[in-house]
Amino acid sequence: xxxxxxxxxxxxxxxxxxxxxxxxxxxxxxxxxxxxxxxxxxxxxxxxxxxxxxxxxxxxxxxxxxxxxxxxxxxxxxxxxxxxxxxxxxxxxxxxxxxxxxxxxxxxxxxxxxxxxxxxxxxxxxxxxxxxxxxxxxxxxxxxxxxxxxxxxxxxxxxxxxxxxxxxxxxxxxxxxxxxxxxxxxxxxxxxxxxxxxxxxxxxxxxxxxxxxxxxxxxxxxxxxxxxxxxxxxxxxxxxxxxxxxxxxxxxxxxxxxxxxxxxxxxxxxxxxxxxxxxxxxxxxxxxxxxxxxxxxxxxxxxxxxxxxxxxxxxxxxxxxxxxxxxxxxxxxxxxxxxxxxxxxxxxxxxxxxxxxxxxxxxxxxxxxxxxxxxx
Amino acid sequence: xxxxxxxxxxxxxxxxxxxxxxxxxxxxxxxxxxxxxxxxxxxxxxxxxxxxxxxxxxxxxxxxxxxxxxxxxxxxxxxxxxxxxxxxxxxxxxxxxxxxxxxxxxxxxxxxxxxxxxxxxxxxxxxxxxxxxxxxxxxxxxxxxxxxxxxxxxxxxxxxxxxxxxxxxxxxxxxxxxxxxxxxxxxxxxxxxxxxxxxxxxxxxxxxxxxxxxxxxxxxxxxxxxxxxxxxxxxxxxxxxxxxxxxxxxxxxxxxxxxxxxxxxxxxxxxxxxxxxxxxxxxxxxxxxxxxxxxxxxxxx
Numbered sequence: 001x002x003x004x005x006x007x008x009x010x011x012x013x014x015x016x017x018x019x020x021x022x023x024x025x026x027x028x029x030x031x032x033x034x035x036x037x038x039x040x041x042x043x044x045x046x047x048x049x050x051x052x053x054x055x056x057x058x059x060x061x062x063x064x065x066x067x068x069x070x071x072x073x074x075x076x077x078x079x080x081x082x083x084x085x086x087x088x089x090x091x092x093x094x095x096x097x098x099x100x101x102x103x104x105x106x107x108x109x110x111x112x113x114x115x116x117x118x119x120x121x122x123x124x125x126x127x128x129x130x131x132x133x134x135x136x137x138x139x140x141x142x143x144x145x146x147x148x149x150x151x152x153x154x155x156x157x158x159x160x161x162x163x164x165x166x167x168x169x170x171x172x173x174x175x176x177x178x179x180x181x182x183x184x185x186x187x188x189x190x191x192x193x194x195x196x197x198x199x200x201x202x203x204x205x206x207x208x209x210x211x212x213x214x215x216x217x218x219x220x221x222x223x224x225x226x227x228x229x230x231x232x233x234x235x236x237x238x239x240x241x242x243x244x245x246x247x248x249x250x251x252x253x254x255x256x257x258x259x260x261x262x263x264x265x266x267x268x269x270x271x272x273x274x275x276x277x278x279x280x281x282x283x284x285x286x287x288x289x290x291x292x293x294x295x296x297x298x299x300x301x302x303x304x305x306x307x308x309x310x311x312x313x314x315x316x317x318x319x320x321x322x323x324x325x326x327x328x329x330x331x332x333x334x335x336x337x338x339x340x341x342x343x344x345x346x347x348x349x350x351x352x353x354x355x356x357x358x359x360x361x362x363x364x365x366x367x368x369x370x371x372x373x374x375x376x
Numbered sequence: 377x378x379x380x381x382x383x384x385x386x387x388x389x390x391x392x393x394x395x396x397x398x399x400x401x402x403x404x405x406x407x408x409x410x411x412x413x414x415x416x417x418x419x420x421x422x423x424x425x426x427x428x429x430x431x432x433x434x435x436x437x438x439x440x441x442x443x444x445x446x447x448x449x450x451x452x453x454x455x456x457x458x459x460x461x462x463x464x465x466x467x468x469x470x471x472x473x474x475x476x477x478x479x480x481x482x483x484x485x486x487x488x489x490x491x492x493x494x495x496x497x498x499x500x501x502x503x504x505x506x507x508x509x510x511x512x513x514x515x516x517x518x519x520x521x522x523x524x525x526x527x528x529x530x531x532x533x534x535x536x537x538x539x540x541x542x543x544x545x546x547x548x549x550x551x552x553x554x555x556x557x558x559x560x561x562x563x564x565x566x567x568x569x570x571x572x573x574x575x576x577x578x579x580x581x582x583x584x585x586x587x588x589x590x591x592x593x594x595x596x597x598x599x600x601x602x603x604x605x606x607x608x609x610x611x612x613x614x615x616x617x618x619x620x621x622x623x624x625x626x627x628x629x630x631x632x633x634x635x636x637x638x639x640x641x642x643x644x645x646x647x648x649x650x651x652x653x654x655x656x657x658x659x660x661x662x663x664x665x666x667x668x669x670x671x672x673x674x675x676x677x
Contacts, residue, residue, distance in 0.1 A: 198645060198646045198647055200647075201650060203603075205592055205598070206596065208638075209649070210646050212642060213383075213642045229598060232598060233596065233597075236597060241523070242514070257501070257502055263597070
């Protein structure tokens with residue numbers, strides 16, 4: 001590792017005079033994007049690149065930002081912390097005005113200090129781990145929600161549904177367990193009783209023993225915080241036992257295969273909270289963006305995290321349009337930002353750099369097995 | 377009490393499938409003293425082949441569902457049995473004379489090969505069986521309403537196990553298998569074709585495992601290429617619990633493991649279900665090192 005960093009450092013030093021010798025680029029602003037174009041998250045990363053490129057083209061078609069054209073510099077981080085740190089170095093030395101990215105909290109974390117030392121603003125996209133904004137980095141922001149925000153939103157949805165005795169179930173993954181714990185804390189604060197809290201083993205087929213035990217506890221809502229394959233099995237076997245208690249989930253349930261596994265009949269009425277996709281949103285920004293995206297790429301974005309990269313660009317664009325090209329000024333401006341219309345709803349940041357505002361929405365599976373976004 | 381019966385039935389249905397898969401481990405071990413680690417993947421192959429036969433050939437559209445399911449059971453059993461024999465020829469027979477550890481490594485390699493082959497052929501996404509194949513009725517038993525399909529699975533597992541027991545105990549081929557298990561050298565001297573007996577064992581074990589895979593597919597609906605791992609591990613445990621190499625032991629071990637898991641989930645803690653089940657396994661092995669029904673001195677791996 002040290003040798004790699006040493007090499008990169010040496011290269012960066014060698015490049016420095018070359019870069020600083022260049023005249024200040026006149027009439028062009030560079031914006032950096034880090035995303036996983038290869039590796040296991042390649043489909044998300046390619047969506048990110050597509051979305052941000054589309055928005056950059058739109059900006060330039062309108063005459064750029066204050067007359068300067070925008071040039072997007074894309075670096076592949078391969079969804080891997082080591083590759084990501086190299087990508088961050090490259091962007092920092094390419095002279096970008098700000099850095100967007102990236103997907104995966106651990107990957108983003110590997111780049112935070114590099115971008116910070118380069119003195120640039122960074123806006124994370126798919127990085128939900130709480131600690132990223134708890135380090136006191138002055139110029140780090142994110143357009144994705146934090147893990148604990150989902151727990152609060154889940155608790156709010158449960159309260160709104162009028163449920164009084166909730167059974168919480170997770171699968172021992174750090175994500176699902178964290179969500180279950182955050183939800184329990186928020187529910188207890190709101191005065192909703194959590195009468196059951198336990199974990200199942202993911203990857204199994206038979207959850208009837210667990211459902212039998214849950215049924216005996218007699219909750220009026222079952223909240224399973226894990227992923228869609230287990231959720232599908234639970235719904236299916238719950239129906240088979242003729243137990244009609246409502247069930248809900250978190251954003252890991254947001255996958256169409258859920259209905260395939262459970263069967264539309266067993267899935268009907270199941271609800272989950274998740275950030276909304278543009279195709280489910282009713283705002284003008286989302287509609288316009290979706291039309292342009294479909295016209296250019298002949299498909300719809302499948303990952304909400306990719307849409308958040310578009311929102312990161314929107315925030316940077318707005319800051320530059322306000323004349324805040326200096327990173328310190330840009331960071332200060334972003335911390336005061338409120339209600340900027342974005343692709344995933346209104347955009348704004350708090351003093352830590354976290355996104356503010358109610359972001360999670362409720363989806364309900366209808367009788368045909370389709371996910372329906374609920375009005376707020 | 378009602379909950380206890382419910383959990384007991386839950387456990388028996390799961391245990392029936394463990395037992396069917398465990399038979400494959402125990403038969404191969406009894407004859408070859410080899411743990412066939414690829415057995416769990418043969419189970420997965422059964423689940424995938426069943427889906428292919430049902431979906432691509434549209435059998436369920438041509439025949440009435442019950443007949444289609446029976447036909448697919450027979451076809452999957454035969455196909456997976458064939459794969460089992462090929463596996464023995466390719467991966468185990470060339471190592472027959474070699475160190476036993478070489479055969480174990482070969483078995484692990486075969487397991488990795490099968491798992492990745494399934495992933496490359498079918499893809500990594502979850503597949504789902506058509507829903508209408510599943511018999512949809514409930515039976516009242518001891519005041520507990522039980523989905524009929526669970527009873528069918530338990531019944532089918534027990535029927536297959538009894539048929540196998542009868543075959544081993546009552547027929548000449550069965551006697552040849554028992555003789556080979558006790559002493560392959562002496563069996564050969566008595567005029568038994570040991571290679572054919574081993575091939576037969578690799579027909580029966582994988583055939584039953586493949587059918588268990590199909591049952592899991594039809595009942596639980598969801599199949600993926602890694603499912604053989606967890607079922608294989610549990611079934612292997614069941615085989616040891618009952619006394620590896622012993623056929624009634626595998627059945628007993630499977631049912632016992634399923635029931636222990638269900639009761640542990642119901643009365644201790646769900647997250648500790650596997651820990652409790654394995655604790656029971658360890659306790660039984662401390663008291664009876666050869667397993668519940670294992671009679672001969674153990675020479676395990």
